[in-house]
Structures are given as C-alpha cells and as structure tokens.
Amino acid sequence: MAQKKLSGEVFLPSKAVVEKANVKDWDEMSKRAQEDYEGFWAAEAEKLHWFKKWDKVLDESNKPFYKWFTGATTNISYNCLDVHLSTWRRNKLALFWEGENGDFQSYSYYLLHKQVCKFANILKSMGVVKGDRVTIYMGRVPELVFAMLACARLGAIHSVVFGGFSVEALHERLEDSKSKVLIVSDGSYVRGKIVNLKKIADEALMRAATVEHVVVVRRTGHEINMEAGRDYWYHELSSLPMGNQGCEAEVLDAETPLFLLYTSGTTGKPKAILHTHGGYMVGTYTSLKYVFDIHEEDRFWCAADPGWITGHSYIVYGPLLTGVTSFMYEGAPTHPYPNRWWQLIEKYGINILYTAPTAIRGLMKYGDAWPQRHDLSSLRLLGTVGEPINPEAWKWYHRVIGRGECPIMDTWWQTETGMFMITPMPCVPLKPGSGTRPFPGLIMDIVNEDGESVKPNEEGFLIIKRPWPSMMRTIYNDPDRYVNQYWSRYPGYYLTGDSARRDEDGYYWIIGRVDDVIKVSGYRLGTAEIESALVSHTSVAEAAAIGLPHDVKGNAIHCFVILKEGVEGTAQLAEELRQHVGHEVGPIARPEQIEFVSSLPKTRSGKIMRRVLKAKALGIDPGNLSTLEE
Ligand code: PRX
Numbered sequence: 362m363a364q365k366k367l368s369g370e371v372f373l374p375s376k377a378v379v380e381k382a383n384v385k386d387w388d389e390m391s392k393r394a395q396e397d398y399e400g401f402w403a404a405e406a407e408k409l410h411w412f413k414k415w416d417k418v419l420d421e422s423n424k425p426f427y428k429w430f431t432g433a434t435t436n437i438s439y440n441c442l443d444v445h446l447s448t449w450r451r452n453k454l455a456l457f458w459e460g461e462n463g464d465f466q467s468y469s470y471y472l473l474h475k476q477v478c479k480f481a482n483i484l485k486s487m488g489v490v491k492g493d494r495v496t497i498y499m500g501r502v503p504e505l506v507f508a509m510l511a512c513a514r515l516g517a518i519h520s521v522v523f524g525g526f527s528v529e530a531l532h533e534r535l536e537d538s539k540s541k542v543l544i545v546s547d548g549s550y551v552r553g554k555i556v557n558l559k560k561i562a563d564e565a566l567m568r569a570a571t572v573e574h575v576v577v578v579r580r581t582g583h584e585i586n587m588e589a590g591r592d593y594w595y596h597e598l599s600s601l602p603m604g605n606q607g608c609e610a611e612v613l614d615a616e617t618p619l620f621l622l623y624t625s626g627t628t629g630k631p632k633a634i635l636h637t638h639g640g641y642m643v644g645t646y647t648s649l650k651y652v653f654d655i656h657e658e659d660r661f662w663c664a665a666d667p668g669w670i671t672g673h674s675y676i677v678y679g680p681l682l683t684g685v686t687s688f689m690y691e692g693a694p695t696h697p698y699p700n701r702w703w704q705l706i707e708k709y710g711i712n713i714l715y716t717a718p719t720a721i722r723g724l725m726k727y728g729d730a731w732p733q734r735h736d737l738s739s740l741r742l743l744g745t746v747g748e749p750i751n752p753e754a755w756k757w758y759h760r761v762i763g764r765g766e767c768p769i770m771d772t773w774w775q776t777e778t779g780m781f782m783i784t785p786m787p788c789v790p791l792k793p794g795s796g797t798r799p800f801p802g803l804i805m806d807i808v809n810e811d812g813e814s815v816k817p818n819e820e821g822f823l824i825i826k827r828p829w830p831s832m833m834r835t836i837y838n839d840p841d842r843y844v845n846q847y848w849s850r851y852p853g854y855y856l857t858g859d860s861a862r863r864d865e866d867g868y869y870w871i872i873g874r875v876d877d878v879i880k881v882s883g884y885r886l887g888t889a890e891i892e893s894a895l896v897s898h899t900s901v902a903e904a905a906a907i908g909l910p911h912d913v914k915g916n917a918i919h920c921f922v923i924l925k926e927g928v929e930g931t932a933q934l935a936e937e938l939r940q941h942v943g944h945e946v947g948p949i950a951r952p953e954q955i956e957f958v959s960s961l962p963k964t965r966s967g968k969i970m971r972r973v974l975k976a977k978a979l980g981i982d983p984g985n986l987s988t989l990e991e
Pocket of ligand 1 (some may be wrong): 624670671745746747748749750771772773774775776777796857858859871873874880883884885
C-alpha cells in the first residue's frame with residue numbers, strides 16, 4: 362500500500378517483521394474497527410470461551426457505567442487455563458520463572474492449572490466465596506500468579522499490593538477493600554537483601570479488622586512470626602489432600618468484578634480501580650496478540666511487577682489468554698551486574714521484551730559493552746510503557762538491544778484502561794518518543810480547556826471519546842468519584858489526566874500528567890500520599906511534594922516541609938523524614954530531597970500551588986499567579 366511520507370525521524374519496519382506480523386495493514390484494520398466498532402470487538406470475543414454468549418456487546422444504558430458483553434457468562438481463569446488443556450498446549454510452557462538467586466521454576470499449562478486449582482481449594486477452605494476480596498502482597502514469584510488466577514476461578518476479587526509498598530499503604534488497601542484473606546510471602550529478595558514482607562504485613566494487620574486468615578508463602582526462609590489460628594503456611598496447606606482435588610471455574614456473569622488495583626489519583630487516598638472478567642479479558646487478549654504480534658513459539662517477557670497493571674495484563678492475563686509462554690524474573694535488572702537481563706534473554710531465548718523507559722535509561726548508563734557480551738538475536742520485538750521515552754533512550758534500545766531490527770512498541774495506557782490504548786503494531790512506521798496512534802477502533806482526541814480539538818502540534822488534554830471493553834467499571838466503594846474524576850470535565854468523554862500533542866501525521870506524543878500524580882521510575886504516586894506520610898511525622902506541620910525531572914527515573918520527588926514551632930530543620934531531620942516516607946508508603950516514594958521552608962504558595966481557598974513550587978525549583982516562569990494568596 363502506498364505510504365504517505367511522514368515528517369520527522371521515522372523508522373520503517375523491516376520486510377521480515379512485516380512478513381511475520383499478524384497484522385500487516387494497520388489502516389485496513391483500523392477502518393474495519395471504526396466502521397463496525399462493536400462487531401470488531403465481538404469478533405475478537407468469539408475467539409475466547411463463553412459458557413453463554415452475550416445478548417449485547419456494549420450496553421450504554423447507564424452512562425458512564427458502561428457494560429460489555431451483557432448477558433454472557435465466562436471466567437477469565439478458565440480462559441487462561443482450562444481451554445488449553447484439551448489442545449496440544451496442555452504440555453506447553455505457560456510460565457517460567459527465575460529467582461534473583463538463580464532458582465528456577467517452570468509450569469506447563471497443565472501444571473499451572475493444577476497449582477491454581479490447589480490454591481483455589483485452599484482459599485475455599487478459608488471460606489472465600491464469589492465477591493470476597495483477597496489481598497495479595499508478595500515479591501515476584503509464581504505463587505503470586507497462582508493466587509490471582511485462583512481468586513478469579515472462584516469469582517473472588519483480588520487486590521494485589523505491590524511488594525515495594527509498605528505498612529501504611531498495605532494497611533489502607535486492606536481496610537478499603539475489606540479483605541477476608543491476605544496472601545503474603547515471608548520475604549522477597551531485592552538486590553541480594555531480604556525485604557521482610559511478613560513483618561510489614563503483621564504491622565499492617567494490627568489495624569486491619571476484616572482479615573480472618575493469612576496464607577504465607579515461603580520464599581526467603583527467614584524467621585517470621587506466625588500467629589496461631591490466623592497464619593498458615595502455603596506449603597503445608599497445599600500438601601493436604603484437599604489440594605489435589607480439582608476445582609471447577611465458577612460460571613460468572615461477564616461483568617463480575619475480577620480485581621481491584623489501587624492507584625494514585627488527583628486528590629486524597631489511592632483509589633481502587635475495578636476491572637471485570639469479560640471485557641478485561643477481551644481487551645488484554647486482543648491487544649497483546651496484535652501489538653506484540655504473538656506467535657505460538659514466542660517467549661514473552663514483560664519485565665514489570667505483577668503488582669501493577671502492566672504485570673496484571675501482560676505477565677498474567679494477556680499471555681495466558683493468548684496461550685503464549687510468559688517469563689517472570691524476580692530481581693532487579695542490574696543485580697549483581699548490569700548484564701543480568703541480557704544474560705536471561707540469551708539463556709532463555711526470549712523473543713519479546715517489554716519494559717519501562719526508566720529501566721532502559723538505567724541500563725544504558727552502563728554502556729554498550731554489557732549487552733554486547735550476549736547473544737540477543739532471539740529478540741524480535743521490544744516494548745516500553747509507563748512514561749514518555751526520550752528519543753535517546755529509544756534509539757539506544759533499538760540499536761544496541763534490538764540490533765536496529767526490532768520495532769519498539771511504545772504503549773500508552775493506564776491502570777484504568779486495562780489494555781494498550783495508543784500503540785504501534787510491528788507493521789507501523791515508528792517515530793522515537795511517540796506511541797503512534799490509538800489502537801484500532803478507539804477514538805481519542807486532544808482538547809483545550811473548552812473541549813475543542815487543538816491544532817496539530819499544540820498541547821492539550823488527552824481524552825477518550827468512546828468506551829472500550831477493558832475499561833475500568835468504577836472506583837470500588839466510590840462511584841461518585843469515578844464519575845467526577847473521569848467523566849465530568851468533558852461530559853461523555855473519559856479524561857486521562859495526561860497532556861499530549863498530535864503531530865501533522867496524527868501521531869500522539871504524550872507530555873505528562875496534568876494532575877497531582879508523579880511518575881517516578883514509571884511508578885505512579887500521588888502527591889497526597891507523600892504529603893500525608895510527611896505530616897504524620899511528629900515534627901512536620903505542613904508539606905508539599907512535587908516531581909522534578911531526573912535523568913534515569915523520569916521524575917524525582919522533591920518535598921517542601923514546614924516544621925512545627927520550635928523544631929529545627931537539620932540535615933539529620935531531613936534524612937529521618939525521607940526514611941519515614943519510605944517506611945509509611947514504600948521505598949519508591951522516598952523523596953530525593955527535602956527542603957525546609959517557612960510558607961507554601963497557596964490559593965485563597967488554601968490549596969497548595971505545586972505548579973508555583975515547580976516553576977521556582979526549575980527557575981522558570983510560574984505563569985498566572987492571580988489566585989495566589991501570598
Ligand atoms: O502518564 C501516563 C503514563 O502513565 C500513566 C498511567 O500510569 P499507570 O496507571 O501506573 O499505568 C502505567 C502502565 C500502563 C499515564 O497516565 N504512561 C503510561 N504509558 C506511557 C505513559 N506516558 C508516556 N508514554 C507511555 N507509553
């Protein structure tokens with residue numbers, strides 16, 4: 362097909378990549394999806410298993426509480442596991458894993474199914490039934506995957522809390538979800554050290570009234586406290602006879618809640634994004650298959666953490682739904698040496714690597730020699746997610762890791778969207794730093810304050826103009842906040858919270874968050890979480906947190922603190938406050954710098970103007986100051 366000449370620096374896909382690709386003509390697919398949007402999604406849904414088919418693809422009767430595949434029954438766990446058992450995939454590697462210390466585990470679809478049934482039976486024996494919430498707090502280990510799929514199998518709702526979070530963050534999530542069971546590992550390995558997850562959990566549990574039982578998975582084997590009648594070892598429970606009985610997947614309405622995932626928003630506490638079985642399943646399956654061009658023989662490595670949406674959608678659900686082999690690695694990319702990832706790619710013949718710009722920048726820092734020591738020729742496709750990627754890092758990734766031959770799928774999406782939203786496919790010409798265009802069928806736009814589309818290359822608010830199957834359904838326990846935060850600014854349209862521009866070729870360029878969310882190393886943190894951790898310290902009266910550009914992390918957290926009367930702002934106290942935030946929220950939230958100040962810029966209504974603090978720190982014009990009180 363004749364290709365329009367694109368502006369700027371463009372990387373065309375090689376003939377070999379296009380020849381192999383599932384989708385060879387993006388424009389044709391996009392046109393088809395635009396013309397018959399529901400038909401497009403229905404055709405994809407047909408490829409999955411439904412106990413009963415839907416009456417309606419998209420139900421818009423109660424906007425913005427959209428529903429998908431209404432009247433249908435299914436179970437995502439059944440689609441991830443059982444459907445493969447009657448095919449040759451029964452013996453195919455579903456999941457394989459390497460620990461930071463070199464431990465190795467692998468599971469065929471058959472074996473993974475067994476493990477999941479076993480875990481589901483354990484949960485059942487603890488009284489977990491459909492609709493119950495189960496919190497999972499672990500490092501990156503296979504049992505985390507078993508636990509997620511076991512919940513799904515029963516129709517229970519999992520809430521995975523990232524293993525890098527700490528006491529307060531875990532406590533808040535246990536309380537808000539009113540979890541009945543907590544699944545935790547004794548500890549996790551992080552750069553050779555043990556993080557005592559069980560101890561953090563014990564502290565969080567002291568104030569979490571709803572948790573009846575705790576399942577403890579042994580990973581690090583260090584001494585921990587086990588509370589009689591509450592805490593049970595997973596390996597003991599799973600060796601009981603009940604573990605070996607099968608466990609049928611519950612037949613669930615397509616709109617049955619699948620999981621909660623807490624994420625930071627504009628104000629206040631993290632909110633629980635709710636996803637459901639049917640639509641989420643169709644979205645993750647379709648997006649992974651086409652964007653990462655999944656082939657039966659592929660070994661797919663999503664190097665994210667299962668505790669975030671990327672891991673949910675693309676370590677666990679997407680790969681298992683497509684029947685591909687998913688790889689999971691426990692440790693950090695640079696431990697013990699900066700070639701750890703390259704070693705793994707070579708050792709296991711990984712074909713697709715999906716990671717975050719912060720990891721790429723962090724590895725790039727160590728130079729080309731580390732990756733060049735390894736044979737990375739198995740790689741066919743690369744991916745990135747979580748924050749904008751600077752063209753320099755993109756090109757390094759492309760040239761050094763991808764031999765100049767592997768297209769990079771820069772995927773823009775969110776916890777709320779469940780699946781890739783702005784993304785290339787392997788056949789699409791790429792521009793470093795742009796996620797190219799919306800996934801076929803989606804309608805997105807960039808608008809000004811008044812909701813009018815901005816001109817090419819002008820910055821504006823990124824919005825989504827029609828529902829999609831894997832969209833969040835609500836904020837758990839807070840439907841009003843769902844409506845207000847996402848659907849009220851431009852009625853009928855979904856507000857992403859990002860600003861972006863679109864070039865003359867229709868390519869989208871994400872600029873960043875326009876709300877009080879800071880992306881640190883691709884992790885999403887709210888200024889409110891950091892500030893409330895700071896003010897919970899006895900010396901602090903008031904605090905403000907902002908993100909400032911950082912070479913590797915993308916953004917780093919800087920805090921401005923007003924101390925209580927009579928407290929002196931010493932370097933030692935600043936360090937103590939940094940550690941305090943780390944203890945309350947988690948190491949990723951530890952501020953880069955703390956500055957003691959005597960006042961903070963506020964609006965007349967008392968809201969901190971972080972924009973002014975940021976401008977001052979960067980030495981740039983703070984813009985309109987008419988609402989500034991002092
Ligand atoms: O600001 C955008 C950024 O990450 C935000 C969503 O964060 P979270 O819900 O944690 O999900 C991250 C993983 C899906 C977005 O609002 N973001 C995500 N992907 C990209 C990105 N920014 C630029 N380019 C991306 N590819």
